[in-house]
Amino acid sequence: MNNFWKNIKKFPLFIIAVFIGFFLTTIEPFFKLLRxxxxxxxxxxxxxxxxxxxxxxxxxxxxxx
CATH class of the missing domain: 1.20.5 (Single alpha-helices involved in coiled-coils or other helix-helix interfaces)
Structure with missing residues (x-):
């Protein structure tokens, strides 16, 4: 049961990391174009x-x- 709550605590950080990765991957081509x-x-x-x-x-x- 302890392992379950540890995983639940990590979930918000995982979601934030996914969103940041998505936006960085999406915006990166624009930075290349701005050169x-x-x-x-x-x-x-x-x-x-x-x-x-x-x-x-x-x-x-x-x-x-």
């Missing part, structure tokens, strides 16, 4: 456009003026 000067301008523009589209979609869906 090129021309792409330093394109990537923030794409990210800003995506955020703007999501913002406008949510604003219209929720009828926020």
């Amino acid at each position: 090129n000067r021309k792409k330093k301008i394109i990537i923030p523009t794409i990210i800003a456009t995506i955020i703007l589209i999501i913002y406008n979609t949510l604003r219209l869906m929720l009828a926020i003026t």
